[in-house]
Amino acid sequence: MSSPRRHHRYYDLILAAFVVVLLCSNFIGAGKAAEIHLPYFGSVIFGAGILFFPISYFFGDILTEVYGFAYDRRAVWAGFAALAFAAIMAQIAIALPVAPGQYMANYQQGMETVFGNSWRVALASMCAFWCGSFTNSYVLAKMKIWTQGRFLWMRTIGSTAAGELVDSSLFYVLAFYGLWPLDEVIQVAFIQYLLKTGWEVLATPLTYAVVAFLKRKENEDFYDIHTNFTPFKVKV
Template sequence: MFPDFFQIYFSEHQNLLYLSTLVLDLGLTVLMFRFFGKEGLLACIVLSILLANLQGPKLTVIFSMQTSLGVIFYSSIFFATDLMSEKFGKKEADRAVMMGFSISVIILLMLSISLLFLPSIQSNQTFSTDVHQAFVKILDFTPRFIIGSLFSYLISQRFDVWCFHKIKHWTNGKHLWLRNNLSTMASQTIDTTLYSLVVWWGVVDLETAIQLGLAKMAFKIGIAAFDTPFIYWARSWRG
């Protein structure tokens, strides 16, 4: 899709690629809100869930830490939820969370069903089989992953909305940066802890599980702080 010089440059500057992708993701979320309002935010939540599920298995190294590429898109769900809370209130934010949960279930179910279809077999052609095997590698989710991802998403997102509005009430609607960062960081901690307990318990040793969790938390907290200017950018617009 991209020209060769573009690919070569970013293959040598992975940290810059990460930051550019993060800016693009958050910026597009704000623009979707600008042009489509509440429906635009709902679309971004759905899109981020889909991207996080598809790109979650891909591991990369950013700032000398191994992380899942899905962290970028999963973390932007919390940004969209906070913006939904700020502009449309707790009821609409909770509705968006439940819609996101329902869509997650549907995505995981339909992707799993797609793997039951056998590839077409034609003489002297392996294309169909190769594509099928690629799908299996990416989409063959284990029960642990499904339960862990759905459970952690629902609990952490509901907490995020609750915490956001509690802080907003305590501060009389002031200090958007405070409620945006504290609610997201707290909910991301819950999300990472629950996910790690369900997915990694008994699979890897405790030290490895802690290392994986801390790496994910570092990126999630960094993204939470990074998205603050974007939520101020969007707040002044009428949704």
Template sequence: MSEFAISDSLLQERRERVFLVLAGFFLCAMTLLNVIGITRFVQVGPMQLAVGVLAYPLTFLCTDLISELYGRARANFMVTVGLVLNIFILAVMWLGNALPAVDVAVQAPWQTLPLADDVGLPNGTSVRGDVELFALIYATTAGAVLASMVAYILAQYVDVFLFHWIKQKTKGKHLWLRNNGSTIVSQGVDSVTVILVTFGAAIVAGDMAWQAVLGLMLSNYLFKLCSALADTPIIYGLVHVLRPYLGLNKQPSGEI
């Protein structure tokens, strides 16, 4: 069946399904960053990364694909939905921390952790003794979620803006340039912002050296830069497959 024989209703269904899949991966990767965040740091070659960062470059691939296929309005809509989800996650965590906990004796054994020594936290405080698991998770992730939200706002909107600015300047040519150019700049914004906001209190308190901070920034950015360069053939392949599937071969991108 040729693309010209496909009904408008089927094309519309395909377009909405593809958008839902891309938006789903985008929001899932973003939520993973918030949920597991800095609960663990892993060694990837010479880079030291927060485990939540591993899936984050996928968000920029999804943003660029939606920008290319659906246009700037759809991409900004998805980014705005992600921002609302960030706020929702932060609100639920705050509410869970604000509500009174049941007596420690009633809780399951795994809900409290015995800490023999003082443990420094990213917010500049330290804990010791019997610590509730949620309290520890909240102390280590709430600041990271806020940092992620601030970095997210800046980086994702910068990515969408630059993608379409480069596309306009190149008259729709050179997909590789707008894909890499927008992502390289926005990932830099994200890497610097998220580290500064997450560990700001520890830096001010002197509990974290600037050398360590710069090392984390560089590691995060190098990982995201390598991911951005590696996804170039992926975005070319997906655009090549999806444009005819969505009935866009005879239609300029960004009009659905």
């Protein structure tokens, strides 16, 4: 049911896209709580990171389904390292002496507002992302064996529901407890979980199309029958 590990044409591209989306989700939208008004539901508060983050789970599902758990594990560690590097560089940029002038003074204030808590956001994100992504990949890999490769929709939705539950539960508490009111933290985390899982449901046709394309082009459909599922390695 499995094939030998080898070089893949599209893996590096997917890994790069995965890391870019992850960085965008954490440094563009993660710190902003937005509000929309929906019929019947009224005001709904959600984190702007919802625009980006579900796409990383989309890539995670594709990597595990086509290439296997080990290749997704490498992508998770690449994303983890990118987040750590971005957080360090953000703090260095903030700490550099500011040039004279009102424009740069305002610019510095804006940087501190957006990136001033980047260590806390990054650490919370890395912890939540690490735990949630490995949960997602593990559940999908095991479900693929249990279902003998059938019911892709069930595997992607089920694994995302498990991974997002772990991720959303951890991230908003670790990142924003004490900064946001507690009821807002809980509300945003719950809404994020529903939206991210719902996004996976809506993306199912796209997932099918991309997975079918990659399996055909790569001649790969890996089953993690003898995989070592430890998250603490990078080698595939």
